[in-house]
Amino acid sequence: MTNTLKKLTSILLLLFLAPIIIAIIQTPLMTETTTEKVTEKKKEEIPVVYAAQIETPPVTQTQTVAEILPPRKAFVYFTHWQEAFKPILAASGEKIEIYHQEKNITNFQEQITAQFAFHQVETEFLSLENPSETKNYNSVRPFVKDALSQSNYDIILDIHRDSAKAATTTLQVGEESYAKLMFVVGGEHENYKWNLQLANKLTEELNTLVPGIARKVTVKVGDGVDGVYNQDLNKNSALIELGGIDSTEVELNRSIAILAKAISNILNEQVVS
Structure with missing residues (x-):
């Protein structure tokens, strides 16, 4: 009876931990290279304003x-x-x-x-x-x-x-x-x-x-x-x-x-x- 209970407990524990173990195996580690790629992606999403896009340039102090x-x-x-x-x-x-x-x-x-x-x-x-x-x-x-x-x-x-x-x-x-x-x-x-x-x-x-x-x-x-x-x-x-x-x-x-x-x-x- 005691052995049967232990086996049942082990099976239940394995079933509980299985999803966690699978997620860890499928998810890559956040390495330095990965961090750089994410950062680059975020940079690409930020719009860049070039000087040519400004229709009226600001007045400089030298202009009268x-x-x-x-x-x-x-x-x-x-x-x-x-x-x-x-x-x-x-x-x-x-x-x-x-x-x-x-x-x-x-x-x-x-x-x-x-x-x-x-x-x-x-x-x-x-x-x-x-x-x-x-x-x-x-x-x-x-x-x-x-x-x-x-x-x-x-x-x-x-x-x-x-x-x-x-x-x-x-x-x-x-x-x-x-x-x-x-x-x-x-x-x-x-x-x-x-x-x-x-x-x-x-x-x-x-x-x-x-x-x-x-x-x-x-x-x-x-x-x-x-x-x-x-x-x-x-x-x-x-x-x-x-x-x-x-x-x-x-x-x-x-x-x-x-x-x-x-x-x-x-x-x-x-x-x-």
Whole structure:
């Protein structure tokens, strides 16, 4: 009886352990190689993002606002296009005058275009078959008005040369000199404050870039002045006095570069804000 009980107990124990033994035999050991394969499989399941999949790359610290945004557009003209500079005429052996039919302020169109383009501002100039037709604000007005009706511009510039002498129109910074700039606003039209606001902003920006390069904004009203300067045609119009009769070509080129930077900063600040 005792032997029979022992045999029965052994059989039951074997039946209980059999599934466990079979599972151990069929399941491979978790070796180092197996672990690597599992890890590789998990890696394959994780999606990989390549640089080419990013449609818009992040902006780096070296990129400026002007480089990110589309180019701004400036319309430029010269009401008093014959205005000349004494040192430039002297350098070419010309008679020293303050007005010249060929060597005058319009000769700086190429420099203006290049500097503005460098700061992502496209420039278009008023093109006239016969410039002698435009000698004052009234005669140039219909041409400017027509140009503005055909395209949209972010800023309109009427560039002049001041009649003041070097003591007023020259800035010395270390070994470099600049032609000072000044904005003139006509206060005799209904919306002149828009023009004044732009002139003040540009003056402030210019003096931030090169302290003292911009003179105080002048608002003109009353007898003996135009009082409008065609600035009523667009709120973003500005009349600029670029240097004076004694300004040199180098001084003028330096100031045009600073003007381009200031205009770009102001225009793109308006877009961002």
